[in-house]
Amino acid sequence: MDLFEYQGKQYFARYGIAVSPGDIADTVDQAVAVAERVGYPVVVKAQVKVGGRGKAGGVKLAANVEEVRLHAGNILGLDIKGHVVRRLWIERSSDIAKEYYASFTLDRLNKVHLGMLSAQGGVEIEVVAEENPEAIAFLSIDPVHGLDLATARRWVNEAELDEVAREQAATLLVHLYECYTHGDCDLAEINPLILTPDNKVHALDAKVTLDENASFRHPEWEEFRATEFDDPREKMAKEKGLNYIGLDGTVGIIANGAGLAMSTLDVVNQVGGTAANFLDIGGGANADVMAAALEVINADPKVKAIFVNIFGGITRVDDVAHGVLEALGRVSIASPIVLRLDGTNAVEGRAILAPHLSASLITEPTMMDAARRAVSLAKA
Amino acid sequence: MSIFVDENTKVIVQGLTGGQGRFHGLRNRDYGTKIVGGVTPGKGGTDVEGIPVFNSVKEAVAATGATASFVSVPPKFAAAAILEAAEGGITFIVCITEGIPAQDEAIIYNRLVEDFPGVRLLGPNCPGIISPGKCNIGITSGDIALAGGPVGIVSRSGTLTYQALYELSQQGIGQTTCVGIGGDPVPGTNFIDCLEAFEADPDTRAVMMIGEIGGSEEERAAAWIKLHMTKPVVSYIAGVTAPPGRKMGHAGAIISGSKGTAQAKMDALADAGVHVCLNPTEAGQKMGDIVKAL
Incomplete structure (x- = not known):
């Protein structure tokens, strides 16, 4: 789940990372x-x-109440690359002496955590990585041992942050790592992590993606859910x-x-159709889940045919048929609805559906046959 | 031959008394797998249709001599269960649990590498492993697999693993072993581990590799294949039509920036001499042609 900037900042603040009021x-x-x-x-x-959003006119400085009215009025409702602005974050403007970059993510190739730190922040890190890779100090962190302050100190030195920023930055990085790991x-x-003219280091922006698999241990994420989706x-x-x-x-x-869901999208595309959605009903999907899935698809007015592609493993095909x-x-x-059913309890599942088959409930023996049938029905 | 497991592998099921553990554990036993015990804390001394249940992995291993464990417990408890298996003397752990936090997976992976270098973890979030006619650990439906080889299968996606088995079995082509490595960001066993094992297995004469968008394991596998693999490889990568920046169900299946696209993976594999196919059916047919010509 991606957080909005303001949510990210609020999340950072929980872990002791300085953000603007x-x-x-x-x-x-x-x-x-x-x-x-805030002043x-x-x-x-x-x-x-x-x-x-900056280039699109979504970030403006306001020196007084008139300017706040003007900019807030303009930005609310603004369409930025298909995203309509419904909420603003108003914060005290910071004077900036230096802009840095800091992040933690999983290094999937090496299966350790990867910290990236650069004295050249404020621009897209992909651009820095492309044009000036030596400006990024990479740090591999063993997830078992974590990041300690001594390592963080060496890291800020290596990244050549300004001397006055280093101690604060090292502490902040340890907090950011805690946010990344304990905060799941x-x-x-x-980006940017800034140094102010009076030598304070703090986060001027926040980009946070939460791992939804960890929801069970983060009841505090509930508030983020209300704002999660644009698409009804x-x-x-x-x-x-x-x-x-x-x-x-x-x-x-x-x-x-x-x-299989991805593959289903691919084959629909290959036989000349277009998918209205990706929907994985997951493992162990029961009748309720299947019914809910059909209801969601049914609510999409663009849908002209439905392709149900099930290969039972942990999911039992008879449950799907009941659903x-x-x-x-x-x-x-x-x-x-065009169904293709194979795998665990497929024979039972097909038998359950057999008496109900009609022009609007069709089974096909293979995935390719079912894709062709669904696409031709969608075009009819 | 088979890889990682065979007809003598003794297996315990962690979570045997749960709904899924029971269903699939019993199904694995019915298939012929030597399911010798179950583990559920507090339920030691009971049994599930004749399979003795123990309080801990350690007890189960001492009593049964099991070397493999099938972990079927909820995400909250999965990391602890995997560690308990390793500490209890299990050397091959199959974890089917879906929804384990990535932070837990990262810690588990590195703990195993550092403290239990002899332990192999398959998964999490994988369908498991089946060596047709010998051993089935996990949730794969045994009746879609066909014994006798000569094809080895390795797949990142559960249902596409079944699809691959099915496509081959329909043509009368058997499998030596079919390994589902799972779609999570930190899999315990990766493509190269399996390719290496298949390359070394004399009965495996060709390999089917099913990948998907996200990460760069397929690219790394391609580099390995180019250098080391002498057996033909047929590949299918799911997610050609997936939009960037959206997780396609699997926590690991996401196109980030320009990285992790199906096309990049297909190009890398084609460059390594792999037969890259556009859907599972085409991959099955291609493998059919290859096996006929062996």
């Missing part, structure tokens, strides 16, 4: 109230989960506990397992 605002009046409280000048920042982040990134289809799917990603095509996809029938009893499904 500020607050959120959903209206111009709220923006003014926050600005009055001018302030920065008015669009809260969108997409890069490049996939990514914790500060994804919101509905999430509420039903489904792993769904909305796309633009006409064939609704339901598959068990991420790999399909249950869903058909519960809601009127607008599009024809």
